[in-house]
Amino acid sequence: MRRAAAAVAGALALVAAAVAYGVHEVVTQPDKAPDYTGGGSGTVIIEITPGASAGEIGRTLERAGVVASTQSFVEQVITRSKESSLRPGRYTLRRRMAAAEALDLLLAPASKVMRTVTVPEGLRASEVLHTLADGTGIPLKDFTEAVAEPRRLRLPAYAEGAAEGFLFPATYEIEPGMSAADLLRKMVARFRVAAAKVKLEELAPRLNLTPKQAVTVASIVQAEGGVPADYPKIARVVYNRLARGAKLEMDSTVNYALNRHTLKVSTEDTRVGSPYNTYARAGLPPGPIGNPGESALVAALHPAAGTWYWFVTTDPRRKITKFTDKEAEFRKYREELNRYLGTN
Numbered sequence: 001m002r003r004a005a006a007a008v009a010g011a012l013a014l015v016a017a018a019v020a021y022g023v024h025e026v027v028t029q030p031d032k033a034p035d036y037t038g039g040g041s042g043t044v045i046i047e048i049t050p051g052a053s054a055g056e057i058g059r060t061l062e063r064a065g066v067v068a069s070t071q072s073f074v075e076q077v078i079t080r081s082k083e084s085s086l087r088p089g090r091y092t093l094r095r096r097m098a099a100a101e102a103l104d105l106l107l108a109p110a111s112k113v114m115r116t117v118t119v120p121e122g123l124r125a126s127e128v129l130h131t132l133a134d135g136t137g138i139p140l141k142d143f144t145e146a147v148a149e150p151r152r153l154r155l156p157a158y159a160e161g162a163a164e165g166f167l168f169p170a171t172y173e174i175e176p177g178m179s180a181a182d183l184l185r186k187m188v189a190r191f192r193v194a195a196a197k198v199k200l201e202e203l204a205p206r207l208n209l210t211p212k213q214a215v216t217v218a219s220i221v222q223a224e225g226g227v228p229a230d231y232p233k234i235a236r237v238v239y240n241r242l243a244r245g246a247k248l249e250m251d252s253t254v255n256y257a258l259n260r261h262t263l264k265v266s267t268e269d270t271r272v273g274s275p276y277n278t279y280a281r282a283g284l285p286p287g288p289i290g291n292p293g294e295s296a297l298v299a300a301l302h303p304a305a306g307t308w309y310w311f312v313t314t315d316p317r318r319k320i321t322k323f324t325d326k327e328a329e330f331r332k333y334r335e336e337l338n339r340y341l342g343t344n
C-alpha cells in the first residue's frame with residue numbers, strides 16, 4: 001500500500017515538473033478525451049471557415065497539432081456554452097495546447113489575424129478594383145462583374161447606378177468567404193456613413209447642387225488638391241467659376257477622360273471629345289472622376305470664402321499650390337509650374 005502511494009506521489013511530481021518546465025503531455029483519464037496540458041509552444045495559423053461547427057473546428061485543430069483530440073475541444077465548447085461565439089477567420093494559436101486554452105485564444109480578438117486591404121483616397125473606380133483584387137486575391141473579373149450590376153452594390157439612389165465616387169477610400173478587413181460584391185457593398189456602406197456624417201444630402205442643396213454633384217466637386221477637389229488644407233480653396237475656385245457660367249478647365253477632368261495621370265496636359269489634350277472635358281464644356285462633368293475621402297467631401301460642402309478664380313500647384317513635389325483672382329499672377333504661377341516640369 002505504501003509502495004502504491006509512493007508511486008502515485010512520484011508520478012504526480014513528474015507531471016508537476018513537466019508542467020513547470022513547459023513539457024506538454026497528453027493526459028488521458030477514464031471516460032475523458034485525450035488532452036494536452038499547458039499553453040503550448042510555437043506558432044500555428046488556423047483558419048475557421050464560415051459555418052464551421054465545433055466538431056469541424058476541433059478536427060482542424062487536431063490535424064494542425066494544436067489540440068490532442070477533437071473531442072477534448074468540443075467538450076470545452078459545450079461545457080462553456082461557446083457554440084455561437086466562434087467566428088470565421090484566421091487565428092494565431094500554438095502547438096500542443098490544452099483544449100481550454102486553445103478555445104480561449106479562438107475567443108480572444110487579439111488572436112485573430114486580420115487580412116486587410118487599403119484603398120487610398122482619390123482612386124478611380126477602375127483603380128479601386130485593381131487594388132482590391134491585388135489585396136484580396138479575389139479575381140479582378142469578380143469585381144468588374146459586380147460593378148456591372150450596380151443594384152447588387154446598394155448604391156444610394158442619387159448615385160444613379162454608377163459606382164464611381166461612392167467606393168469609399170479606407171482600410172477594409174477581409175473575412176473568409178467574402179465575395180467581390182460583399183466587399184464593394186461594404187465600401188458603399190462606408191460611403192453612406194461618411195455622407196451622413198458630413199450631412200451630404202442636407203448641405204448639397206444649399207450650394208444648389210444635388211448630392212451626386214457635390215460628390216463630383218469633391219472628386220475634382222481630391223484630384224486637384226495637393227494637401228487637405230487647400231481643398232476648401234479649390235472648392236471655392238470651382239464654385240466661383242460655376243457662378244460665372246464659365247468652363248472649369250480642370251486638368252484632372254481631362255486626365256479622367258483620357259484615362260491617365262499626368263501633370264503635362266497639352267492643348268491637344270484639352271480638345272478630347274468627352275463630357276468629362278471641362279475645357280470643352282461648361283459646368284460640372286456628368287459624374288465623379290474618382291472616389292473622394294471625407295476631407296474632400298467636407299471641403300466641397302464647406303468651401304473657403306474667397307474670390308480666387310485660378311490656382312496652380314507650382315511645386316508638385318512639395319505640394320505647394322498658389323491661388324489668385326488676378327490673371328497676371330495666374331500666368332506667373334503657370335510659368336513656375338512649367339519651369340518645374342522642365343527640370344523634372
